[in-house]
Amino acid sequence: MLRRRMLIMLGVVLLIILMLGGYKAFSIYKMVQTFAVPKPPISVAVATATERPWQARLPTVGTLKALQGVNLSLEIAGTVKDVQFESGQKVTAGQPIVQLDSAVESALLETAQADLGLAQLDYGRGSQLVGSQAISKGEFDRLTAQLAKNKATVNQLKAALAKKHIVAPFSGTIGIRQVDVGDFLPSGTVIATLQDLSSLYVDFYVPEQAVPKIALGQGVHVSVSAYPSLDFPGTISAINPKVENSTRNVLVRATLANPDGKLLPGMFADLQVLLPNPQPKIVVPESAITYTLYGNSLYVVAEKKAADGSVEKDDKGQPILVAERRFIETGERREGLVLITKGLQNGEQVVSGGQIKLDNGAHIAISADKTLPAEQTSPPRTN
Structure with missing residues (x-):
């Protein structure tokens, strides 16, 4: 009786072991079948390496x-009588800017002009009398010198009076004014800046x-x-x-x-x-370059080759495309493009989007890259 029980228990254990072994074998078979199924291609965007004139x-x-710029300032001291511009205003050459009080200079000029008129009369009489020897030649010379002196005094006062009237030396935009009516300004005070x-x-x-x-x-x-x-x-x-x-x-x-x-x-x-003399250079979109400490690289679109060197094709008769990682040397970057100095040929297709999912030899499928201009994108290549 005991022996029979032991045989039954051994049979049950053996059955359980066979069931577990069968389940494990079935799981391994399913895993093998899963890995045997070819992976779907990775969708990437591509661009074409093009040769174009590259101006260094x-x-x-x-x-x-x-083009012209000055700080408008005073040559002589004076009190501001009138400010004839607004901050930020556009002015033309010769336009009045600031008028200083010139009452004293105007009065002195009137006095000098009166003295000049008298000197001209004296000179006119002297020129008639010296001919008839009614006055000496020395007296006539004194009258001539007095006339010249009075003319110089009038010119000096006119020049001083003109400096009380500030005008724009050229056309431009005047800045924020630094003075107000009634200010007493010493010589050299900046009124505003004027810029063409x-x-x-x-x-x-x-x-x-x-x-x-x-x-x-x-x-x-x-x-x-x-x-x-x-x-x-x-x-x-x-x-x-x-x-x-x-x-x-x-x-x-x-x-x-x-x-x-x-x-x-x-x-x-x-x-x-x-710089002159642009040279033809190969350029690719900047998004195609992967920068690492070991060097710069990109993925080039290539056709998968069999052991005999023939191109492998899918069930639709199209060449199977793979990503080939290639190390390159880059140059200047400009306007979203990178200059390739070594490692790439004109017309080759490079992956411009989705390369983070790739490894060397990965099966890829080409999709459109909407971030690139139409002339840089390329359709899938076929035989």
């Missing part, structure tokens, strides 16, 4: 200056080794932090004929138009000097 640029920084903003200068320095690359009339592109999305073109108008001893740099001046008055003197400017 010399980056530098500078400062904007007005129709055009601007931008002064910048270039290293002495770059001097052979620049010339008068050469183009520059200027940008300022106030308008980061705008680019202001200009041309080189002057090159200093001297190298600075302390920095070994050369001062260069460019002129740029400012029709909208957006640019202001004193602004800090980023410049790109356009």
Whole structure:
């Protein structure tokens, strides 16, 4: 009886072991079947490496200056009688700006003009009398000198009177006024600033080794932090004929138009000097480059090859595409494009989106990249 029970228990245990083994075998079979199924291709966006004229640029920084700019100030002291402008007003050359009290100078001028009239009468009589020898030659010389002195006094007072009347030396935009009616102003007091903003200068320095690359009339592109999305073109108008001893740099001046008055003197400017003789270079979108400490790389679209070197095709007869990781050397970046100096050929397709999911040799499918211009995107290649 005991022996029979033991056989039954052994049979039950053996059955359980067989069931567990079968379940495990079935699980392994399902896993093998799962891994045996080919993975679906990874959807990526691609762009075409294109060769285009690439104009080298010399980056530098500078400062904007007005075409004409002065601080309007007084040459002589006086009390402000009338302020004839508003802050920020556009003025024309010769337009009155400030009138100082000139009552004393006007009275002195009237006195001097009266003395001049008397001196002219005395000179006229003397010129008649000296001919008839009624007066001496020395007396006539004194009358001549007195006439010249009185003329000089009148001219001096007229000049002093003119300095009481301040006018705009050129057309431009006047700044915030610093004086009010009734102020007594000593000589040298600044009334306001006057700037001609129709055009601007931008002064910048270039290293002495770059001097052979620049010339008068050469183009520059200027940008300022106030308008980061705008680019202001200009041309080189002057090159200093001297190298600075302390920095070994050369001062260069460019002129740029400012029709909208957006640019202001004193602004800090980023410049790109356009160097001559553009060269054909290969460029790709910046999004295609992966930057690492080990070097820069990108994924190139390639056709999967079999062991015999033939192109593998899918069930639709289309070549199977894979991502081939390639290390490259990059150059200047500009306007969303990167210059490729080594490692890529013209016309090759590169992955511009979705490369974070890729590894070398990964099966890929091409989809449209809406972030790129139409000329940079490419349809899937077929035989």
